[in-house]
C-alpha cells in the first residue's frame with residue numbers, strides 16, 4: 126500500500142475503496158484565516174479528528190485546533206479523539222536515539238487510533254501545525270507504520286499548510302532568500318555546533334534558547350517572531366549586536382508568563 130496515491134481532495138477515483146484513509150492537514154500557525162481551501166475541504170471529508178494532546182501548558186493549541194474544526198465544518202459534528210502525546214525522553218544520552226524511541230511510541234498511538242477508532246472506508250484527520258513537511262514527524266511515522274508488518278492497513282494524503290517560515294517573512298516584509306542565494310533551515314541545537322559559513326540566509330526553528338546564545342556578538346541581521354499568527358504575536362528585527370538582549374529578555378518573560386513559547390528567526394548576512 127502506498128501513501129502516495131493520486132486520489133486527492135477533489136479527485137474522482139478512490140484508489141482503495143473501503144480502505145481507511147488518513148488526511149494529514151496543515152493548519153497554519155495559529156491564525157484560523159491561514160488555512161487553505163484544500164485544508165477546509167479535507168476537514169469536511171473527515172469522520173474523526175485525532176489530536177495528540179501535549180498537556181495543560183499547550184492546551185491553547187488543542188483549543189485552536191477545535192476552533193478550526195468548529196469554524197470550517199458546519200453541516201455536522203466532527204468526532205474528536207484526544208490522546209496524550211508521547212513525550213521525548215530528554216534524559217536519553219543520544220538525541221537521535223531519544224527521537225527514535227519517541228517516534229516509535231507515536232507510531233503505536235497512531236496504529237491504535239487507526240485500528241480502534243476508524244471503520245473501514247472512514248477518513249481520519251491529523252491536524253499538523255504549520256506545514257506537515259517542516260520539522261514534523263507525522264509523515265515519516267505514517268510511512269514507517271505502513272511498512273511495519275501487523276500494522277492496520279490505511280492510505281494517507283498530505284494537505285500542505287502555511288508554515289511559520291512564511292508567516293515570519295510576511296510579518297517582517299522580507300523575502301526568504303537573498304537574490305539567487307540558497308536558504309538553510311535548521312534548529313537551535315544545530316546552530317550551537319557552529320554557524321554555517323557561506324550561506325546568506327539561515328532560518329532557525331525549535332530553539333530552546335541555545336541557538337540565540339550562539340549568535341551573540343555576530344555581524345548578522347535577525348528577524349525574530351514569537352506566537353506568530355496569534356494575538357500574542359511579537360516581532361523584533363535588527364542587528365544582532367543591538368537587539369539580541371531585548372529578544373532574550375522578552376522571550377524569557379513571555380515564556381514564564383504563558384508557560385511555553387514558540388519562536389522562529391531568520392538570520393541574514395550582509396551580501
Ligand SMILES: C[S@@+](CC[C@H](N)C(=O)[O-])C[C@H]1O[C@@H](n2cnc3c(N)ncnc32)[C@H](O)[C@@H]1O
Pocket residue numbers: 154155253254255256257258259260261287288289290329330331332350351352353354355387388389
Ligand atoms: C515542531 S516545529 C513545527 C513547524 C511547523 N510544521 C511549521 O511549518 O511551522 C515547531 C517550531 O516551529 C516554529 N513555529 C511554529 N509555529 C510558530 C508560531 N506560531 N510562531 C513562531 N514560531 C513557530 C518554532 O520554531 C517551533 O519551535
